[in-house]
Amino acid sequence: MKEKELRRSLAVLPIGTVMKLTNLTARQIRYYEAQALVFPERNDGNRRMYSLNDVDRLLEIKDYLADGINIAGIKAIYDQQHQAAQQKAAAQRQPLTDEDVRRILQDEFIRQGGLGHPTPGIQQQRPL
DNA sequence: GTTCTTACA
DNA sequence: TGTAAGAA
Numbered sequence: 662m663k664e665k666e667l668r669r670s671l672a673v674l675p676i677g678t679v680m681k682l683t684n685l686t687a688r689q690i691r692y693y694e695a696q697a698l699v700f701p702e703r704n705d706g707n708r709r710m711y712s713l714n715d716v717d718r719l720l721e722i723k724d725y726l727a728d729g730i731n732i733a734g735i736k737a738i739y740d741q742q743h744q745a746a747q748q749k750a751a752a753q754r755q756p757l758t759d760e761d762v763r764r765i766l767q768d769e770f771i772r773q774g775g776l777g778h779p780t781p782g783i784q785q786q787r788p789l
Numbered sequence: 790g791t792t793c794t795t796a797c798a
Numbered sequence: 799t800g801t802a803a804g805a806a
Contacts, residue, residue, distance in 0.1 A: 675791075676791085676793095677791065677792080686799080687792080706792085706793090706806075707806080708791085708792060709792080
């Protein structure tokens with residue numbers, strides 16, 4: 662199920678094909694690139710080459726624009742999506758550190774009144 | 790023939 | 799955003 666995404670990421674479409682697929686003008690497609698909304702590759706002749714993912718993104722951009730969202734707004738959407746994905750990726754590389762687990766269990770212990778005398782501000786770091 | 794960049798009666 | 803010009 663990973664071979665598929667690789668194909669969709671292959672930049673093999675010239676701008677002319679993308680124009681027909683999206684009904685956008687070359688001017689618009691290049692403009693969206695200038696606005697960092699899409700990142701086509703370049704071939705040896707400096708020609709832009711787009712992947713199917715790029716086409717999907719362009720269609721998505723077209724829809725957002727049709728809904729009245731401006732370039733800045735679309736950029737904001739992609740920015741937060743990128744950040745979210747990046748954080749999840751980081752979370753899987755480095756699950757929960759021993760210290761995280763200790764802190765979580767300690768907070769829960771204190772919250773349940775495990776200690777006879779709640780002392781805000783004084784959190785002891787006793788090993789579990 | 791297609792695409793690129795730059796510029797604007 | 800459209801369109802023209804000159805180069806690749």
